[in-house]
Amino acid sequence: MNPHMGDGEEIAEARLGTGPAAFIRPQQILIEESAADAVERWGWTLSVEDGFRLVRLASGVDPCELAAELRAAGHRASPNHIMVGQPLYWGGPSSRPFPAPFVAPPPDGPASGVTVAVLDTGIAEHPWWRDSAWYAERPPGADEFPAGGTPPAGQVGHGTFVAGLVLRRAPGVRLRVGKVLDARGVTDEATLLRALARLRVDPPDVLNLSLGGHTVDDRPSPLLADAVAALSRTVVVACAGNTASGRPMWPAALPGVIAVAALDATGERAAPFTAFGPWVDACARGEWLASSYLAVGEFAGYARWSGTSFATALVTGAIADAARETRDARAAATRVLDPSRNPEIPSLGVHVPGLAR
Structure with missing residues (x-):
């Protein structure tokens, strides 16, 4: 294994056999x-969570x-895999963000009654939602960028960008934001499992996961599969990754999750980076x-x-927008796809x- 350091926590490259x-x-396992009892002699429990250790x-x-x-031996177990917000190790979603001029806000209109959860880097204050009820209700720790902070590096702004796209595609939806990625866009499976467990208390209609990672055997983590399957009323949408390969990315490749690839600027051909x-x-x-x-440095609140x-x-956003008519996000997803x-x-x-455009 080759250890790297990220925000105080170790990251290592690993493989199973060849x-x-x-x-x-x-040295972490879920x-x-x-x-x-089967792992008691190999280590000690760091935390007991909802459904896993x-x-x-x-x-x-x-x-x-x-x-x-x-x-x-029949147990459900997994190394604590790293996941990232593009995912592209380690250089941002296919490219860095570029400053953009003013972008028209999502059109005003009645609330759609559809809830979209976005688990990402958090969210920053923005004119598009500064006065929205859902923004006022954001949980503690969901702020992506403090007022007066220094210009961002890494993935800061990723969650704010994703939230804006959902709202542009589905005006009137209620967002529920959660912060699972750090400033570099890095998280791990344990953190995502905790966030998914919290969502089960009040499941959203649609869940956006613009994050993911590979596993050491290219098979799904059984614990992650269980956590996603437990959100049986929620349509889960996840990015396929910026790997320009066919290697499965998780959670996108899980059964029941809608895995999304990217088209280029014409909207007609595969983007060169897409999985x-x-x-x-x-x-x-x-x-x-x-x-x-x-709104920091050369950015005036908008980017490309x-x-x-x-x-x-x-x-x-397309699924959430269709769900305003059906009042059934799963039926809306079937229609969109x-x-x-x-x-x-x-x-x-x-x-x-x-x-x-």
Whole structure:
């Protein structure tokens, strides 16, 4: 393993045998409660969460090998995989954001009655939603960028950009924002599992996850699969990744999750950075989009940015907008992804119309 440091927490590149590489928290493993006795001799519990334990392993114990052994014995276990907000290790969603001139706000209109949860880097104050009830109700710690702060680096602004795209595509929806990614756009599976557990208390209609990561065996984490499946009333939409490959990205490739690829600025061809494959369900324009951003440095509150993260926000918005009529987000998703309504592109899924240029 090759350790790297990120915001005070270790990150390591790992693999299972000669398999593909992925990033994990070194010496950490996630297990279901029933597996606690099976790992007791290998480490100690760091935290007991809703449905899982985070365990710190003793030096020399390989979390990838131990997770594989536990799964073979019938337990649900996983290394604590790293996930990022593009995902593209480590350089931002296909490119950095660029300053943009004024972008017209989403049109005024009645509340749609549809709730969209956005788990991302948080959200910054912006004229588009400064006076919105949902913004006033944002949870503690959801602020992405403090007033008077220094110019951002890494992924700061990512959540604000995603939120603006959802609102432009689905005016009137109620956003519920959660902060799971740090300033560099990095999180881990344990953090995402905690956030998903909190959503089960009051499930949103649609959940936008413009984040993801690889696993050491290219199979889904069983704990993450369980957490997503538990949101049975919620349509989950996730980015396929900016890897320009067919390697599955999680949680996008999970059954029941809508995996979104990106089209280029024409809205007709695959963007050069997008992931692709039979596990991808939908695609939308993801190149050179304009949306809300931070008012800092050379930015006046607006930016242009590219990535599957942002194509995902447009698909989320399209489903949320359709749900205002059906009052059923799952039925709305079926309609939006109906190939008889919208054309299908091989390896990229159904083409979902985005925004006017």
